[in-house]
Amino acid sequence: MITFENASVTYPGGVQALKDVSLELGEGEFVVIVGLSGAGKSTLIRAVNGLVPLTSGICRVGDQVVDAHDKKAIRALRAEVGMIFQTHNLVKRTTVLNNVLMGRLHRTATWRTLVGAYTKGDVELAMQALERVEIVEKAYVRASNLSGGQQQRVGIARALAQEPKVVLADEPTASLDPPTSHLVMRDLKSICRDLNITMLVNLHFLDLARAYGDRIVGLRAGELVYDGAAEDADENVFRDIYGRSLTADDVLEKEGSL
Amino acid sequence: MSAAPSAPASRPDSARPDKPPPPPFVLWGSLGLIALTLVLGWDWEYGIGFSLRDIYDNLGRHNPVLEGVRNLDWSTLASPTVLAGFAETFQMAAIATILGGIVALPLALLNSVTGAPNTFVYVAVKNFNSFIRAIPDLIYAVFFVAAIGRGALPGVLALFFLSVAVIAKLTSDIVDGIDQGPVESARASGASHTQMVKTAVLPQILPGYTSFALYTFEINLRGSAVLGFVGAGGIGEVFSNYYQRGWYDRLVAVVIGFFVVVFVVDRISIAVRKRLL
Numbered sequence: 436m437i438t439f440e441n442a443s444v445t446y447p448g449g450v451q452a453l454k455d456v457s458l459e460l461g462e463g464e465f466v467v468i469v470g471l472s473g474a475g476k477s478t479l480i481r482a483v484n485g486l487v488p489l490t491s492g493i494c495r496v497g498d499q500v501v502d503a504h505d506k507k508a509i510r511a512l513r514a515e516v517g518m519i520f521q522t523h524n525l526v527k528r529t530t531v532l533n534n535v536l537m538g539r540l541h542r543t544a545t546w547r548t549l550v551g552a553y554t555k556g557d558v559e560l561a562m563q564a565l566e567r568v569e570i571v572e573k574a575y576v577r578a579s580n581l582s583g584g585q586q587q588r589v590g591i592a593r594a595l596a597q598e599p600k601v602v603l604a605d606e607p608t609a610s611l612d613p614p615t616s617h618l619v620m621r622d623l624k625s626i627c628r629d630l631n632i633t634m635l636v637n638l639h640f641l642d643l644a645r646a647y648g649d650r651i652v653g654l655r656a657g658e659l660v661y662d663g664a665a666e667d668a669d670e671n672v673f674r675d676i677y678g679r680s681l682t683a684d685d686v687l688e689k690e691g692s693l
Numbered sequence: 694m695s696a697a698p699s700a701p702a703s704r705p706d707s708a709r710p711d712k713p714p715p716p717p718f719v720l721w722g723s724l725g726l727i728a729l730t731l732v733l734g735w736d737w738e739y740g741i742g743f744s745l746r747d748i749y750d751n752l753g754r755h756n757p758v759l760e761g762v763r764n765l766d767w768s769t770l771a772s773p774t775v776l777a778g779f780a781e782t783f784q785m786a787a788i789a790t791i792l793g794g795i796v797a798l799p800l801a802l803l804n805s806v807t808g809a810p811n812t813f814v815y816v817a818v819k820n821f822n823s824f825i826r827a828i829p830d831l832i833y834a835v836f837f838v839a840a841i842g843r844g845a846l847p848g849v850l851a852l853f854f855l856s857v858a859v860i861a862k863l864t865s866d867i868v869d870g871i872d873q874g875p876v877e878s879a880r881a882s883g884a885s886h887t888q889m890v891k892t893a894v895l896p897q898i899l900p901g902y903t904s905f906a907l908y909t910f911e912i913n914l915r916g917s918a919v920l921g922f923v924g925a926g927g928i929g930e931v932f933s934n935y936y937q938r939g940w941y942d943r944l945v946a947v948v949i950g951f952f953v954v955v956f957v958v959d960r961i962s963i964a965v966r967k968r969l970l
Contacts, residue, residue, distance in 0.1 A: 484881055514883035524874030529896045537875075537892050541883030548888045590878075597882055 436462045436601060436633040437483055442492035444478050444657075452478040454657040455492070460650075462600075463631040465624060467638050467648030467665070471677055475657040476637040480603045483635065484516045485509045496601060514541035517594025517632075519623075521606035523586040527579035531570070531589050534578055535561040538596030557596075564592040568622055584615035591622055595630075602626070604636040608643065613687050616640075620647045640687040641673050761941025769943040770950045775931055778947075779954065782927035785849050786913035793856025794906040800857065801864035801902070807876060808868050808894055810886045822865070826858040830916050834925040848925035852913045859912060863905040864898060871897040904966040911962055914955055 437460040444453040452475045460466050468476045481487035482494050485503035494501040496512055503509050517538070525534045539557040540548060547553060553561075565571040568588040578586060587607060594602050604623060608616035624647050627634045638644045644651055644665070651668045653661030653676035661668070661676050674680055736742035769775055802808035804822050809815035833854050837847030875893035884892065921929015928951055935944040 486877065486881060510883040510885065512883070513881055516881075518878065518881040520874065520878060522874050524878040526875045526893060526896050527872075528899070533892070533896075537879055537884070538882050540879065540885075540888045540892065543888070545885060545887050548884075548891050593878070593882070603881075 436460055436464070436497065437635065438493075438495045439479075439482070440493045440495075442479075442482060442494055443490050444475075444482060444487060445490045452487075452657050453482070453489075456654075456657075456659045458652065458659065458662065460633060460635065462633055463627065465627045465634045465636070465647065465649040466652060467636050467644040467650070468652045468654060469638060469641065469644050469673070469676060470654035472639070473656075474654040476654055477605055478657075479654065480605050480635055480637055483601065483603055484513045484518060510541060514597060515600050517597045517599035517602040519587070519590050519594050519602065519604040519607045521609045523583070523590045523610075525578040525586055525589055525593075527577070529578065530575050531565070531578055531581070532558070532561055532574040534589055535564055535592045535596050538564070538593040541597075560598070561592070561596045564595040565589075567595060567626070568592050584611055584618060587611060587615075587619050588622065591619070591626070595626065599632060601633045601635065604634065606637050606639065608638070608640070608687075616643065616687060623647070640685070641681070642686040642688060644668070757939065757941050758945065761943075761945040764942045765946045765949075766942040767946050769946050775928075775947055775950075778921075778928040778931040779951075781845055782914060782917040782929075785845055785852055785917050785927050786910055789849050789852030789856050789913050790906060790910040793853045793909065794860055794902075796853075797857045797860035797864065798902065800861040801898075802868060802890055802894065804861060804865035805868035807871065807873070808865075808890055822858070822861050825854055826862060828854070830855040831919060831923065834920045834923050838924045843924035843926070845926035848917060848920045848927055848929075851920055851925055852916055855916060856906075856909045856913060859909050860902070860905050863908075864902045867898055867901045868894065900969045904969050907962045907966055911955065911959055914958060918951060 437458075439456050439458040442453055442456045442458075443451070445451045454475075456475075456479065468479060470476050478487050482489055483496060483501065485501045488503035489501075496516060499508070499512055501509070501512060526537075533551075536553050536557060539553065539560065543553060543557065562571060562574065565574055568591050570585055570588045570592070573581060573585065573589075578589060581589065587610075590607075602623070607623065608619055611619060620643055623634060623636065626632055636648070638648075645668060648665040651661065651663060651665050651672075652659065653672070655676055655678055661672055663672070670681060673685070677685070732740065734740055734743035736744070800818060800822055803814055803818040806815065809818065830851050833851035834847055837850045841847055871894060875897070876889060879889040879893040917925075917927035918929045918932060921927050921931065922933045924930070928947070931947055932944065935941075935947065
């Protein structure tokens with residue numbers, strides 16, 4: 436579903452965030468990317484929908500090449516790829532429903548967007564997405580009035596409203612408490628299973644990565660250093676990925692064992 | 694009674710640092726400003742000879758305006774001319790603010806890195822806005838009175854340009870300060886630039902924009918008092934009329950009435966703006 440061929444990204448400042456990464460993700464797979472801050476996790480995820488263009492190499496979604504310079508093609512591709520963010524990225528001053536409807540923008544005529552007249556079908560899709568993450572009763576509440584966990588579920592609903600083939604999640608639990616983190620991860624997992632959506636999730640908590648991922652990809656300083664089944668990733672593997680011994684800060688539940 | 698608190702354990706290795714001197718910018722900046730004021734204000738070849746003595750020297754002189762204050766003619770406030778002047782000022786300010794606000798919103802959005810679709814549009818609109826802003830409202834009024842004659846229309850046009858200038862400037866300053874998160878998520882969902890601006894940028898700037906528009910209404914009210922002197926309608930025409938005829942008793946009464954009106958509008962607008970932000 437997603438293929439990277441010798442993908443590299445060098446930022447204008449000269450920082451090489453991704454070095455020659457080749458990777459192939461199957462349809463409906465739940466893949467977790469782990470690595471320290473600055474290892475290139477966010478860059479890898481943003482290369483899939485062209486928010487960060489590759490400096491060299493190729494990324495494909497399905498059989499379409501991601502080309503950030505072809506505005507029309509990249510927008511069509513982004514419509515198929517939902518994205519969930521660490522900071523939720525909701526418009527706080529507007530309703531939950533309006534936020535979820537942002538997921539329908541690519542299929543909505545510009546004049547409809549300008550007057551705020553979404554079609555019944557789009558509203559229905561948005562409501563279904565909210566039902567899926569069990570927060571539909573908040574549809575007409577301002578996003579700013581929700582808790583962090585609720586806001587993240589709205590973020591997931593927005594991605595679902597796109598009817599995506601792929602969902603990217605950039606540290607979706609980083610600003611949530613442990614119980615809420617599990618709730619959000621369970622939502623993502625069930626969406627992946629039930630709707631056969633390919634999931635690419637950045638995480639820095641290793642226990643979460645092992646508990647929810649089918650497959651774990653390890654990045655260190657922009658290089659792919661591990662790619663294997665989640666159940667095979669033991670403490671030694673993570674030590675290799677991180678390039679240091681593990682500490683209590685690397686797991687969500689301190690008493691939990693890896 | 695109780696034992697004296699024991700002295701903190703001495704740590705000879707971590708001596709307290711000396712207080713650093715004030716930054717040189719503050720010191721030299723203040724001295725520079727004082728020097729500049731003296732040089733420009735002193736009574737010499739290149740100064741304007743600024744002195745408060747003239748005020749004292751003229752205190753005893755016959756002053757018709759002060760005479761007016763002593764014999765205020767409150768009945769003027771109820772005269773049809775004055776009431777019509779106030780009404781016209783309100784109408785001019787309202788029309789100019791509403792139309793100016795509508796035109797200023799796209800200009801404000803395009804005058805920002807986030808809102809402009811490309812650098813060319815950004816630079817072009819920025820220069821256009823600077824141009825509109827560079828011309829004072831009085832000059833607009835003089836120009837439009839010359840072009841289309843005396844009356845409320847040239848006044849409305851002058852206040853319209855003033856509104857566009859003020860609202861576009863203040864609003865565009867907040868566009869680039871918004872939370873970029875929603876902008877990224879709109880882009881990630883495949884939205885076009887216009888759709889992104891409408892759904893991710895507009896809701897964030899709307900409170901500020903509305904507040905600036907209300908503030909501009911007050912500016913326009915005050916502005917109309919001056920524009921009447923060049924023939925651009927409103928209560929200013931009444932001011933100008935009474936001033937030229939030397940009817941200071943009426944003039945001062947109307948000025949005080951105007952002051953009260955502006956003060957009340959200002960209070961209301963502050964209350965409304967507080968709820969917005």
